[in-house]
């Protein structure tokens with residue numbers, strides 16, 4: 001076995017893919033998640049559970065976080081509550097998303113883990129009409145429209161403080177709309193639900209329309225893994241490349257493959273169309289992503305195996 005990675009929120013969509021890719025790289029993995037819900041791991045691993053260390057704990061508990069951080073070399077911090085959960089319980093949202101992140105940084109300091117990557121979000125920006133251009137530069141003002149976005153903004157900022165005060169290296173990645181097997185909760189999960197239903201031969205209506213930046217879950221997991229391996233300076237936050245298109249066009253691609261008619265609403269979500277990913281490309285140097293049609297076909301194949 002190689003290096004030992006801690007993945008917080010490992011039972012989530014991006015987490016499950018991150019675990020799968022780390023194991024393919026022959027890495028040792030510790031999962032840290034509040035829940036014991038394994039369904040995403042089984043979905044993407046032909047019904048099997050990955051052979052890793054499972055640690056059930058709450059990211060808001062500093063002692064639990066410190067214990068597990070003390071046994072790892074690299075940290076991929078994904079545990080969080082998404083937009084609807086933060087909206088439903090703002091206090092718990094702040095606790096999990098902000099305090100939980102502070103706990104991870106403090107534990108990294110305590111155990112001399114020199115670098116970590118955390119999940120931020122495109123939600124740190126406002127909506128299109130807050131900016132002159134729908135493709136927003138990485139350093140554009142952050143004007144979040146949700147508490148979730150405010151919490152993610154705070155986590156990007158606290159990362160900078162840990163760099164200034166302690167030279168603790170970290171990177172924040174800002175996914176937009178992750179799609180693919182395992183994406184079954186959160187505001188932007190409905191296009192994936194449509195793919196899943198179409199794979200079963202059923203129609204589905206996505207409640208919203210507008211433009212979104214689609215990113216395939218294994219590609220985003222790979223971004224987190226690469227970012228966890230490369231210490232940097234001054235805690236940068238990167239947007240990631242996306243297939244930016246209307247929800248209607250995404251659904252049309254699914255219909256072309258499955259023959260199932262899919263529907264969506266007219267109004268877009270309060271998100272920018274796209275975060276410019278040039279600074280990520282400049283930093284990572286070599287980067288490629290799965291072509292969207294291939295990603296949708298692969299998703300349909302995986303969903304079809306569970307039917």
Ligand SMILES: NC(=O)c1ccc[n+]([C@@H]2O[C@H](COP(=O)([O-])OP(=O)(O)OC[C@H]3O[C@@H](n4cnc5c(N)ncnc54)[C@H](O)[C@@H]3O)[C@@H](O)[C@H]2O)c1
Nearest residue numbers: 009011012013014033034058059078079080119121175178
């Ligand atoms: N999916 C997207 O499109 C998207 C977009 C932008 C940012 N992100 C961010 O990426 C990260 C991963 O997203 P995802 O789609 O995999 O989310 P997800 O909701 O599928 O998974 C989150 C995981 O965190 C765990 N968790 C929640 N509270 C916890 C706690 N108190 N202690 C420990 N674990 C806890 C959950 O049990 C879950 O397994 C999150 O930080 C999310 O905000 C995701």
